Amino acid sequence: MVNEKDYEWKVSAAGRVNIIGEHVDYCGGKVFPAALDMRNTVYLRRNGTNKINLSWTTLPDKVSLDIDKLDSYRNLKYGNYQAGSALLWQKAGHKLVGCDMVQDCTVPFGSGLSSSAAIEVSTIAALAVAAGEEFDPVAVALTAQSAEREYAGVNCGIMDQYASACGKRGNAMLLDCNTLACEYVPVQIGDCSIVIINCNKPHSLVESKYNERRAETDSALEILAKPAGISCLAELTPELFEKHGKLLSGKVYDRVKHVVNECERVRKAAVAMKAGDMVALGKLLNESHASLRDLYEVTGKELDALAAAAQSHPACLGSRMTGGGFGGCTISIVKTAKAEDFKKHTAEKYKAATGYNATCYETEIGDGITVEKL
Ligand code: GLA
Numbered sequence: 001m002v003n004e005k006d007y008e009w010k011v012s013a014a015g016r017v018n019i020i021g022e023h024v025d026y027c028g029g030k031v032f033p034a035a036l037d038m039r040n041t042v043y044l045r046r047n048g049t050n051k052i053n054l055s056w057t058t059l060p061d062k063v064s065l066d067i068d069k070l071d072s073y074r075n076l077k078y079g080n081y082q083a084g085s086a087l088l089w090q091k092a093g094h095k096l097v098g099c100d101m102v103q104d105c106t107v108p109f110g111s112g113l114s115s116s117a118a119i120e121v122s123t124i125a126a127l128a129v130a131a132g133e134e135f136d137p138v139a140v141a142l143t144a145q146s147a148e149r150e151y152a153g154v155n156c157g158i159m160d161q162y163a164s165a166c167g168k169r170g171n172a173m174l175l176d177c178n179t180l181a182c183e184y185v186p187v188q189i190g191d192c193s194i195v196i197i198n199c200n201k202p203h204s205l206v207e208s209k210y211n212e213r214r215a216e217t218d219s220a221l222e223i224l225a226k227p228a229g230i231s232c233l234a235e236l237t238p239e240l241f242e243k244h245g246k247l248l249s250g251k252v253y254d255r256v257k258h259v260v261n262e263c264e265r266v267r268k269a270a271v272a273m274k275a276g277d278m279v280a281l282g283k284l285l286n287e288s289h290a291s292l293r294d295l296y297e298v299t300g301k302e303l304d305a306l307a308a309a310a311q312s313h314p315a316c317l318g319s320r321m322t323g324g325g326f327g328g329c330t331i332s333i334v335k336t337a338k339a340e341d342f343k344k345h346t347a348e349k350y351k352a353a354t355g356y357n358a359t360c361y362e363t364e365i366g367d368g369i370t371v372e373k374l
Contacts, residue, residue, distance in 0.1 A: 002043045002057060002102050009129050010372040012041040013122035015107030016114045016163035017196055017331050018322045019172055019273075019281075020288050021266040023296055025157030027217055028178035028232030029263045032270060033159055034187060035167020037366035040118035041104040042126040043374075049098040052086060052127075054079050057104040067096045074151060081116055084151025085123040088143050099130045108359075110202035112321075112328020116152065117160035120144035125165075125369045137369050138180065141165040155214050160323075167368035174270050178232055185273055187365055192278045192317065193336045197310070197346060198359040201302040201327040208326040213255065213298065220256045223247050233259050251297075258295040262288060282318025282333045286311060289320035289330075298325030302354050306330050309349035313342045329361075 004010065014035035021031035047053065052065040056078065063079035070090065073083035082101070090096050101123070107115035121144045128135040141161040148156050158177050167173065171184040187194070221233050228244045230236055233256060236244075241260045248256055265284045272280035289307045293299040299307075303321040307330050310319035315338030322331040334342045347358040 002104065004043070004374050006045065007043040007100075007102070007374050008045045009126070010041060010043055010374055011122055011126040011129055012039045012370050013118045013125060013164045014039050014167050014366055014368055015111075015118045016160055016167065017194070017329070018159065018163075019194075019331065020262075020269045020284060020320070021159075022262060022288060022292055022320075022322070022325070023213060023298065024234060024259055024262050024266070025159040025175075025177040026155070026214055027221075027234050027259050027263075029234035029259065030174060030176050030266045030270075031159045032172055032174055032185075032266055032273075033163040034172040034365045035163050035368050036107070036113065037364045038107040038113060038118075038361070039105075039366065040107060040115065040122045042122045043102040043104065044126045044130055045100050046130055047098045047100050051098050052082070052096070053100045054082055055100075055102050057102060067098060081119045081147070081152060082123045084147035085120040085144060086127055088147040088150065089124045089127055092139075092143050092146075094128065094133065095131045096127055097131050099127075101126060108198065110327070111198050112323030112325070113196070114160040114164060114323065116148060116154075117144060117164040120147050121161055121164040121369060125371065129371055137165040138162070140369065153211075155211050163368070165368045167366060169367050170365055172273065172365070174266075178234060183270075185270060187273070188276055189273075189278055189281075189333065190276055191336055192333050193339050195310075195332045195334050195339060195343065196322070196329050196361045196363065197306060197332070197343070198329045198361070199302040199306045199327060199350070199354075200356050200359060201300065208324065209298070210324055210326075213296065216252050216255045217259065220248055220252050224256075234263050236260050238264065254295040254297075258291045261291055278317050278333055282316070285318030285320040285331070285333060292321055292325060296325075300326050302327060302356060303330065305353040306346070306350050306358060309346045309353065310342070312349065313338075313345045315339070315342050316346075
């Protein structure tokens with residue numbers, strides 16, 4: 001437990017769930033995530049030294065980071081995300097002041113709900129607060145993304161850090177990852193609920209094929225840019241893909257087909273959400289999962305079994321993997337009245353198929369960065 005009286009501020013940032021728009025953010029596509037009340041909270045006090053001292057509510061570890069040597073902590077088991085975030089914020093020209101930080105993370109690690117983005121974004125916001133600096137949440141998100149790329153080695157898009165920093169309670173975010181224009185769309189889903197279930201096969205994007213998928217889409221863009229007249233893959237309309245897709249070979253063709261169709265699904269999903277049409281939204285979720293499984297190949301047998309178990313319940317309108325994939329969570333749209341039965345059914349069927357226990361989370365759509373003076 002943290003004694004709030006011992007600290008000066010409490011700064012937090014959100015985990016996120018992505019409703020739809022998977023593996024398109026780094027192709028300049030639109031995504032549709034929401035920030036969650038599962039968060040990383042930093043309790044913070046200045047300490048007058050040149051050290052950032054880290055401790056955790058959930059871990060015995062204690063780590064001291066020297067502000068002048070932030071480059072040297074890449075191999076830490078815990079604390080590397082904080083070190084990377086501090087380093088990239090410093091490199092972006094911001095002043096760091098020594099402080100003690102207790103980190104309290106309620107986003108399960110490896111769940112695909114962006115614990116790493118929540119840690120990076122809240123740590124940077126906390127450092128800005130400690131230095132007495134006003135910050136722009138978008139600038140914090142962009143620096144957090146650089147930390148993930150340059151320090152943690154995952155060549156990620158902007159979706160997670162943006163959602164973590166800029167989320168708004170009760171709203172999903174229709175984010176154009178090319179321009180960073182963001183439209184907040186109220187999540188009004190009537191007699192339905194969003195259910196998030198962890199398949200409990202931990203995922204690690206560093207070890208996964210995440211960077212490989214990025215390289216495949218980059219290579220496709222190189223081939224298509226001139227003939228199709230596009231500057232990012234998200235600009236490839238179904239018509240352009242029909243015309244120029246034959247320039248791509250085998251797997252790369254499949255990857256791009258996913259991107260083109262997923263971008264279409266995001267457009268349709270936003271329309272369905274605004275119209276309160278949960279049947280249409282659910283169908284898009286199912287289609288997205290199938291595409292991530294068959295064309296983009298980022299699901300794996302656990303997520304496939306979990307999505308199939310969910311989809312087989314009569315009160316489930318749609319279910320798909322959410323986040324980077326290769327493990328982590330599914331998101332399902334379910335009739336609220338039957339949600340408990342749905343969870344039981346899905347967990348049992350999943351266990352029978354894989355031997356893993358599933359975990360269902362109770363959480364709400366929350367805000368991005370919050371700062372509280374203690
Ligand atoms: C991870 C990355 C994001 C995004 C998703 C897939 O969460 O951090 O940038 O690419 O995977 O949609």
